Amino acid sequence: MAETPKIELRNICKSFGKKVILDNLNISVAKGESLVVIGGSGTGKSVMLKCILGLLKPESGQILIDGEDITNASGHRREQVLRKTGMLFQYAALFDSLTVWENVAFGLIQAHGMKRGPAKEIAIQKLSLVGLGADLADKRPAELSIGMQKRVGLARAIAAEPEIIFFDEPTTGLDPIMGDVIDTLIRDCTQDLGATTLTISHDMESAQKIADRIALLYKGNVVWAGPATDINTCGDPYVEQFVHGDVDGPIKVDILKP
Amino acid sequence: MEKNFLATIGRVFLVFMSAVGRITIFTGQSLRHCIVPPFYLRLLGKQFMDIGYYSLPVVGMTALFTGMVLALQIYVGSSRFNAESAVATIVVIGLTRELAPVLSGLMIAGRVGAAIAAEIGTMRVTEQIDALVTLSTNPFKYLVAPRLIAGMVTLPMLVLIGDIIGVSGGFLVSTEKLxxxxxxxxxxxxxxxxxxxxxxxxxxxxxxGFIVSLMGCYHGFNSTGGAQGVGRATTNAVVSSFVLILISDYFLTVLLID
Known part of the structure; x- marks a missing residue:
């Protein structure tokens, strides 16, 4: 028998009212693997991530982390699970009432009960890992550029050295160079930690850089999954259309034609 | 036509009942986190300053001028049947039993309720509340509980100070002017x-104080849809605090009258 997947989604269904978002979704990520889920906007990528984090409850199906069913975990048990994870939000979602170092050290202080002094030292060390100097530590997030905020967000996600890290559109809204910087940092940081990562993205270049494996989501289901190196040669019509950004193809975009 | 009318009444009633249900669940969850550890004392201290200390000028001004006006008006009324000696008694009883708590409550609703709704609402729409959850920190405990406790504890303190200032205002007008x-x-x-x-x-x-904090937190927590949503949450927090303060004032008076 193969090793238990680090993250496994079994037959997940989720809809809002009559609109079906996730339709019998099955995805699994092996330990130490980097999976990038790509897909257009509105295909359910964010909903999938929120289901895993417990921010949304799926109607049916199971979510397993390390083989343990956490679909309906709440309270203390959910916090135990979340202690293994880190997350980088699309717009960083830094706490604007706290300083940069307090943001990075947040999980260490709140969830792991560390004292403020040592937590600050670790925070500054994590900031240096993402290429930010100690002089930024006492600034407020609002004083930083979006690229810097994302790097602080990355430092916050890796601060407690989690086993699993989620990335929500890590390069969206960044210039190509900063996007590349973030991709490289994600690649390096997660490899150093040996962490399992699940990324959602629609940026093909970024996806190929950080992924071991790529899955294409369409209408709440995986239509193609395979090694990142195969993405340009697989010949799958869905993948071809997405990679080349064509309007015509099996993926239908809901816009009203004049 | 008649059917439509009945259907509208039914719909409004259902919307109202589901809102009552949601607020009740929210209140229950919030109260539970007020008494179950861990507690965030640092945050509680900050809320004591924000809600209590910084509201002193507003409450003091309100009480001072209310006491002064009250003395003038009661003097006008009581002098018509030669009962001027009742001015002092009516001023102090009117202030302590009714005007200081209600007017302070309304001022705090405008000052603090709106601020709470705007802050928590912005945290909601910028995914900061989701970020709290991913850092295994319960947002009820971290955001709601400190504000509720601070609201409940500091408003009576403010009102006590307001009582003193209000009576002094009445004293000043009565002795200097009347x-x-x-x-x-x-x-x-x-x-x-x-x-x-x-x-x-x-x-x-x-x-x-409890009502103001609760409404601010509830509407902020449930705000959706960007800047407009936060604006709506703020308005709803203030309006619902006003209405609930005025309604509960009547029932509290009935309860406390003997």
């Missing part, structure tokens, strides 16, 4: 004042 003898005025103030007049006002204040 020609009362200071000694007599003070004697009349305290002669018929009972402890329960003050205490019933402080109990009201505690309830009003």
């Amino acid at each position: 020609g009362f003898n200071p000694g007599n005025y003070l004697k009349n103030t305290f002669e018929f004042l009972e402890i329960r007049d003050v205490v019933s006002g402080l109990i009201k204040a505690g309830v009003f």
Whole structure:
């Protein structure tokens, strides 16, 4: 028998009212693997991530982390699970009432009960890992550029050295160079930690850089999954259309034609 | 036509009942986190400053001018049947039992309720609340509980100070402008004042403080849709606090009258 997947989604269904978002979704990520889920906007990528984090409850199906069913975990048990994870939000979602170092050290202080002094030292060390100097530590997030905020967000996600890290559109809204910087940092940081990562993205270049494996989501289901190196040669019509950004193809975009 | 009318009534009733249900669940969850550890003392201290200390000028001003106006108006009324000596007693009882708690509650709703709704609402729409969850920190414990406790505890303190300032305002106007003898005025103030007049006002204040914090947190927590949503949450927080304060004031008065 193969090793238990680090993250496994079994037959997940989720809809809002009559609109079906996730339709019998099955995805699994092996330990130490980097999976990038790509897909257009509105295909359910964010909903999938929120289901895993417990921010949304799926109607049916199971979510397993390390083989343990956490679909309906709440309270203390959910916090135990979340202690293994880190997350980088699309717009960083830094706490604007706290300083940069307090943001990075947040999980260490709140969830792991560390004292403020040592937590600050670790925070500054994590900031240096993402290429930010100690002089930024006492600034407020609002004083930083979006690229810097994302790097602080990355430092916050890796601060407690989690086993699993989620990335929500890590390069969206960044210039190509900063996007590349973030991709490289994600690649390096997660490899150093040996962490399992699940990324959602629609940026093909970024996806190929950080992924071991790529899955294409369409209408709440995986239509193609395979090694990142195969993405340009697989010949799958869905993948071809997405990679080349064509309007015509099996993926239908809901816009009203004049 | 008739059917439509009945359907509208039914729909409104259902919307109302589901809102009551949601608020009840929210309140229950919030209260549970107020009494179950861990507690965030640092945050509690900050809220004591924000809600309590920084509201002192507003509450003080309100109480001062209310006391001054009250003395003038009651003098006008009571002089019509030669009962000028009642001014001091009516001012102190009117302030402690009714005007100081209600007017302070309304001022705090405008100052603090709106701020809470805007802050938590912005945290909601910028995914900061989701970020809290991913850092295994319960947002009820981290955001709601400190504000609720601070609201419940500081408003009675503010009202007590307001009572003193308000009575001083009445004293000032009565002695300087209406020609009362200071000694007599003070004697009349305290002669018929009972402890329960003050205490019933402080109990009201505690309830009003709870309402203001709760409404701010509830509407902020449930805000959706960007800047407009936060604006709506802020308006709803203030309006619902006002309405609930005025309604609960009547029932509290009935309860506390004996």
